Amino acid sequence: MSATAPTAAPGQETSPGRGSLSAETGPARAWRWLREHAVNIVAILVVIYLLVPIVVIFVFSFNNPAGRYNFTWVGFTLQHWSHPFSNSELTEAMLTSIKLALLATVVSTIIGTMMAIALVRHKFVGRRIANFLIVIPMATPEVVMGASLLSFFLILGTPALGFETLLIAHVMFCISFVVVVVRSRLIGFDRSLEEAAKDLGAGPFTTFRLITFPLILPGIFGAAMLAFALSIDDFVISNFNSGTTVTFPLYIFGAAQRGIPVEVYVVAMILFFATVLAMGFATWQQRRAERMTSIRPEQESDIVLPGIA
Amino acid sequence: MVAAIRRRVPAYFLLAPGTLWLIIFFVIPLYFMGKLSLDTEIPGTLHYHFTWEWSNYKEALELYDTQFFRSFEYAGIATVLCLVIGYPLAYVIAFKAGRWRNLMLFAVVAPFFTTYLVRTLAWETILSDESPVTEFLHTIGLAPGGHILATGFAVIAGITYNFLPFMILPLYASLERIDVRVLEASKDLYASASSTFWKVTLPLSLPGVVAGTLLTFIPAVGDYVNAEFLGGVNNRMIGNVIQSLYLTQSDYSAAAALSFVLMAVIMIVVFIYIRFAGSEALMGQEAT
Amino acid sequence: MGTSGSAKKGAGRLALALAGLAVAVGLAACGSGIEGPVEATGAKVELEKKATGNLVISNWPLYIDKKTVPNFEKATGVSVAYHEDINSNEEFFNKMQPQLSAGESGGRSIFVLADYMVAKMIKLGYLMELDHSALPEVKANLVKNLRHPPFDPERKFSVPWQSGMTGIIVNKEQAPEVHSICDLFNPKYKGKVDFLNEVRETVPLVMKCEGVDTEKATEADWLKAIEKIKTAATDGQIRRFTGNDYAQDLTNGNAIAVMGWSGDAVQLQADNPNLEWRMPTEGCMLWSEDMIIPVGAPNATAAEAFMNYVYKPEVQANIAAYVNYVTPVEGVQEVLAKTEPEIASNHLIFPSPSFIKNCSPTPALEGKEEKNVIKAFDEVLNG
8 A cells, every 4th residue: 555666667759749839938937836836725725624623623522511412612611621531431431442452452462463474575376366455354344354354253153242352343344454564674684694694604683683684673663553543443343243342443333423522622632642653653553763874764754644434 | 486485485484464465354255245245135134045046236326326326426526625725735835845844744743633523523524504604604705505504515615624634645646856956947947937847847746646546436426424423414425324224223235335335436437547547657656 | 575486476375375264264163153053042031049249230311310229239238230332222242242142141130221132132033031939019100001012021021221212302492393202204304303223213213204093004114204315315404313312413503303212301401492392293103121041141130129219119219219210110200309309390301191192102023124214224324
């Protein structure tokens, strides 16, 4: 998914313009000026569009609704920020989500990293199929994944829908993303360091431990963060396979029937700020790792790249 | 040669856990869903048996063809909207943002950091009937029915919002990789700004366009959260139908049949699209 | 890209496919799920001497006051996990069904579900037969008209939790002249009307508007009413089909007249004092929801102790005063008359026979008829 592959060679055939002889006139320059600024203005509007709901969530986390519905602005209060975990069902759901996301992250990161190493470093029969197997879940709508897993569990009759089935599902949809992120890191990897280690007499395991692993660590870290983010935010697949276990998104969906407590907005904002901090930390780590090893700088957008909602 | 064989063993070892996980919990469930879609319920028991019941497909599609087409329509419109409003932003971030670049990239991914359901609920607040936004849209004549919420417009707006980052990021990734010298060359050859864009920039960013449209379109077709929160009676999508057949109506066979058809149709659409739009874009990213 | 010969590749692919298939077949063979044999379950509560330990209850949101559970814990020493995780009868049943069919209850010991769902679960053998020796308060205080319902004539499996009326809730300011179900079809309120997503309430109410006697309604009557609802839905007259969430549409002004439940209106007035439940001129639907003990429920003794506890009039008085539905317990009105007279005289909580003279109980749907009606209604719900 991430920007890994060498792009097609720059299209030389398209560059020589046909109408290139007409010199730029005043109106043309004015037109271009306008157009360039129009693009900027559109871009700024889009940024605002992207941020508006976040501002709304932030503002409504300070609301003081009269009844149970936090939909119209009533008045300012700090009450919900000072007791964000006063709602026990919400807190329990959040803890379930965190536990689930941590486990899913650990499992999928280990499995996915192994796969990525195999795919980049080894040639073997069935590599195409393995690649296909990784891409296809990312090209399947969540509702189909959720539905097919539910069919599977319903027909098997075991394990009972609940935390275990959620974990199975979350690991399943995280693996592909982990592989993609770690693989992109491995591709931009300077093999000469490993060769050097080997020349100096290090065994394959030592080489991996001392050279390879530290170098791909930022990639693994980014992949883990992406997996965590995917897992903690997943609604659709969880909704199919949760049984009576309630995660944070599932709690919100249920609460939407009867009125979302303000604490949901507070917790959502806490999650937001926590993610921003983690992102900042990851970026800093990656920059530091890159500076220290001075390997070819990789695309910085790796960690950022597609998290599905 | 010997080295190659020696290498294979650890390769399979490394590959095994992930491959098995994906086969057991992704591939085999699809097979089970296929099987369930051909089952019949033993009346009054909620148990099923396998009977090659192809009429499940016929019945489900006859009942829910509207929602099927609607899903593709909404997802299609939302994808085009994402492209149209996402491209300028990706372009600006890639070529013009300068020191604002990281901040703008942050703005693009920021929605991901708030829970999907919560940001959709935020739109429910923003678009509710008595909100200033709705009143404004009403006065400029954009809300003909008097309300935005519970219309297709709201659902499409929600989908567009929620999947916009999927469009912008690949667009940005491919724009950012364009060698600025190529654009300068075009300028040096006296191409106008617009012909530089149409003849150089856009073709070079095509891989991003293809990846972005796929990343937006595929989840959008199957989405049901937006239709649930922002839509009304007449805006329900195939995801809503599958969800309610599975989770409230216990009509598993029909639900499985619909899911299967949905996946098949998406595969076909994607396949044709990739063929049509030039395959290097996607395959280039897949191959290593 | 794998550079091996295509024959090898094919072999690899085949091996993979075969392995996959073998696993699938193996898994399916040992399956005990929905394709497995039907196991007749059903069990009887076996009482222990004293209620102790833990008790897990699943109920609808905002369906109990804040004091009853802690008081019960204090009185008995049982520790209660009270989940408000039922938002819809079908959805909850659907979530629990795989476990119930395997004779398990997911750790829960009490569900509160509607009569028709209870009837269905009795038939499927998903419920435990109660031991009435531990339910003296129920025996003494259950109101007469709920003692012998057709689906459970001796109350062997179920004890009523609350009853209520389904009618209309309106915003007095914006929809002052909505008084009947038929008024909900008035084009003046186009796009501002929500209907319930419950087939057994919505359709009979519309039949009432059509002048059909719901207790004698034929399948054709049902389907005709559904057709009317469908037309209203496609025309944009009906905005959404909702469960509890109509309350949200009412409070933020998205809807101004809805089909709704009697107990909600009082709570809704906190958000918007203009909201009011009205008895439709055609009459309302009467329903009850019951406490049941699912098969495999741990600690059925404590579950029965809880059922018995809430049937004490002074306990039930707290619940009634909070939820504002029709209480199934005798003697509550007398208790409330002393403590909260305005509630004791509220005709939504203690409806007089003349107030509900046009109301009818939720009609039973059976067999093929049920299937067809539900299918037709689901199609409308799914737009």
